[in-house]
Amino acid sequence: MKINKIVVSLMAAGIMASPLAHATNGYFRIGVGDKAESMGGAGIALPQDSLAAGTNPAGMAMVGDHIDFGLTWFKPTRETTIAGSGGFINGTYDGNGKSNFFIPDFGYNKMIKPDMSLGVTVWGAGGMNTQYDNSMFGTKAGVDLQQLFIAPTWAMKVNPSNSVGVSLVAVYQMFSAQGLNAFDNSTYSANPGSVTNNGTDTSTGVGLRLGWTGQVSDMVTLGATYQPKVSMSKFSKYSGLFADQGNFDIPANYGVGIAVKANDATTVAFDAVQIKYSGVPSVGDSSSIPQQFGSTGGPGFGWQDMTVLKLGMKYALNPGLTLRAGINHNNQQIGTNDAFLNFLAPGVVQNHLTLGATWKLANQSELTVGYVHAFEQTVTGPIPTGFGGGTASIKMHEDSIGVTYGW
Numbered sequence: 376m377k378i379n380k381i382v383v384s385l386m387a388a389g390i391m392a393s394p395l396a397h398a399t400n401g402y403f404r405i406g407v408g409d410k411a412e413s414m415g416g417a418g419i420a421l422p423q424d425s426l427a428a429g430t431n432p433a434g435m436a437m438v439g440d441h442i443d444f445g446l447t448w449f450k451p452t453r454e455t456t457i458a459g460s461g462g463f464i465n466g467t468y469d470g471n472g473k474s475n476f477f478i479p480d481f482g483y484n485k486m487i488k489p490d491m492s493l494g495v496t497v498w499g500a501g502g503m504n505t506q507y508d509n510s511m512f513g514t515k516a517g518v519d520l521q522q523l524f525i526a527p528t529w530a531m532k533v534n535p536s537n538s539v540g541v542s543l544v545a546v547y548q549m550f551s552a553q554g555l556n557a558f559d560n561s562t563y564s565a566n567p568g569s570v571t572n573n574g575t576d577t578s579t580g581v582g583l584r585l586g587w588t589g590q591v592s593d594m595v596t597l598g599a600t601y602q603p604k605v606s607m608s609k610f611s612k613y614s615g616l617f618a619d620q621g622n623f624d625i626p627a628n629y630g631v632g633i634a635v636k637a638n639d640a641t642t643v644a645f646d647a648v649q650i651k652y653s654g655v656p657s658v659g660d661s662s663s664i665p666q667q668f669g670s671t672g673g674p675g676f677g678w679q680d681m682t683v684l685k686l687g688m689k690y691a692l693n694p695g696l697t698l699r700a701g702i703n704h705n706n707q708q709i710g711t712n713d714a715f716l717n718f719l720a721p722g723v724v725q726n727h728l729t730l731g732a733t734w735k736l737a738n739q740s741e742l743t744v745g746y747v748h749a750f751e752q753t754v755t756g757p758i759p760t761g762f763g764g765g766t767a768s769i770k771m772h773e774d775s776i777g778v779t780y781g782w
Contacts, residue, residue, distance in 0.1 A: 399749045399773055400683045401722050402520065403628070403650055405703045405729075406430060407498050408480060409445055409745030409777040413731020414687020415701025417644035419632025420588055420598030424743075424781055425482030428496040428528040431600040431632070432540030433586035435484050435492045436530035445480035445743075447777035453505050454770045455718040462763015463511040470517065470721070472506030480779070490532040496542070497525050505719055507554070516554025518719045522625075523547040526584065536590045541583060544602065546625055548578040550610050552719075557762070558668060559615070565667040566615030573612040578623060580607035594636050601629040604654055615669040617657035626658070627651040630683075639691075646685040652678040652708060662716040663759065676720060677713025681705050687729070695735045699745070703727035707754065714756030714767050721769035724749035740782035749773035 399405050406416030407429025418427060422434025425441040453470035457463050484494035500522040510516035523546070530540030555571035557563075564570050582605030588598040605625035614621035630648035637643060653659035660675030668674055687701030704726050709717050717723075731745035751772035758765045 399724055399727055399747065400648075400703070400705050401650060401652060401678060401681055401708055402501060402720070404498070404500050405683070405685065405727060405747065407496065408443065408482070409447070409731055409743045409779045410699065410733065412747055412777065413699040413701065413729045413743075413745035414644055414689060415685040415703040415727065415729050416683070417632060417634075417646045417685040417687040417701060419586075419600055419630055419646045420596045421632070421634040421642065421644040422588070424779070425484035425494055426480055426496050426498070426779075428482070428494060428526050428530075428540070428542050428584075429498050429524070431586035431588065431598050432526070432528045432542040432584055433530055433538040433588045433598065433600075435494050435528050435540055436490070436532050436538040437588065438484055440486055441482070441484045441781060443480070443482040443779055443781035445777055445779035447478045447480070447775050449476040449478060449773070449775040450474055451504070451771060451773040453721050455507075455511070455721065456768040456770075457511045457758070458766050458768075460511075460758055460763045460765030463758070463765070464513060465765070466511070468507050468510055468718075470505035470507050470718070472508040472515070472517065473504065473519075484528075492530045493528070494530075495525065495527045497523075499523055505721070510554055511718075512554055512557055514554045514556070518552045519550065520720075521549040530586075538588045540586045542586075544582045544584050544605065546580045546582070546605055546607065548607060548610075548623065549575050550578070550613060550623070551575045552613060552616060555616070561667075563668055564615040565670040565673065566620070569611070569613055569615035569621070569669065571616070576610045576612035578607045578610055580605045580625065582606075582625065596634045598632040598634075599630070603627050604651070617669065618660050618673040618675050619656050619671055620669060622655070623657050624655045626655050641688065641690050643688045644686075646683075648683040648685065650681040650683065653680050662713045674716075676717055677710060678708045679706070679710065681708045697733045699729075699731040699733075701729040703729065707752075709754050709769075711754060711756035714754045714769055715758045715762070717754070718767060718769050721754075721771045723752045723754045723769060723771050724773060725752055726750045738782075740780065743779040743781070745777045745779075747773070747775045
C-alpha cells in the first residue's frame, strides 16, 4: 500500500509539472485514457482499463486488477482575426506561443473481493489556454488553466449483471493571465488589480462521481454516471476577472451509455453526455452582461450547456491486436455575441475523429496507442462598441497522440 501511495504521488507531481491543456469538449476531455478516447470517448457502458473511473466509476468492478500509465502529446492550434475595429489593431493573431503539451494519466485498480474493487484514477485537463506573443492589444497576452483530478474509487458488483461505483473526486486548479490590461480598470472590473499579470493562482475542491453499469443481455450493456458541480475555492488573484469574485467551479455533468457486442470480435459503444457550463457563472454568464467583471452575477465567457455524442467501435483483429475507431460531436457552446472575449479560450471545435489500437505483449502486458483529431471550426461575432467595434473571428483545431502501457 505504501508503494501504491508513492506511485500516485509521483503521478500527481508529474501531471502538475506539465502544462495541461488536454480537452476538446469545451475544456472537458472527450474521454479518459487512450482506449476510451480512441472510441470517440465512449466508455460509460464499456470499461476497458483502470482509467475507467474517469468516465464511470462502476466500471472498475469489471476491469479486474490493472495498472495503467499513459502519456499524451496534445497540440491545439488557435487563431484570432480582428477586422473593422477602431479600438484594437486589425489583423490575424497566432495564439500558439505554447502549442505542445504532454499530459500523463495513471490508473490503479485492485479487486479486494471477487465482487468489489478499490482503485484510483489520476488525469489532467484544462483547455482554456492561449499565448499571443503579439496580441491585438499590442502586447503579449493570454491565459492558462490547468486542472488535476484524483479519483479514489470504490466499486461493487451487486449481482452478476449490475455494478455500482463511487469516486471521491479531488480537484486542483491553477490559473494565470497576462496582458489583459485593457480590462484592468474600474470601468470594466469590480476589483482592478486582480485581473491580469498576477502570476499563478490555485484553487481546490472535492466532489463525487456516481455510476452504474448493467448487462441486460449477452449482447447489451447499459451505463449511467452523474457528477454534481464541484465547489472550488476562489481564484483570489483574479477576483476582478472571473464572476462572483474569482469563482471557477467544476460544472455538473452526467451521461448514459450503451455497449453492444455484435459478435465475438466486435463491440460498438455509444454515449450521450451533458455538461452544464451554464451552472458556473464565470464560464456560463454572457460576456455582454452590463456589469463589471468579477462582480456577483457579472460577465463570463458565455458558454452554453453542451450535449456530447460519442460513438466508437472496437474490433479484435486477432488475439494480439485490437483496433478502435470513433467519432465525437458536440454542439457549439460559444455564441457569436461572445466570440470576442473567447479569443482567450477559443474552445469552438465540434467534430472529432479518433483511431487507436492495443497490442498484447509477450508478458501479458499491453500497449495502447490513440489518436484524436478535432476538425477546424470558426466562430465570428461583434466586438462591443466600448472596445472599438468591428468583428472578432476565433478559430481552432487540435491533434493528440497518446500511448498507454498497462498490465
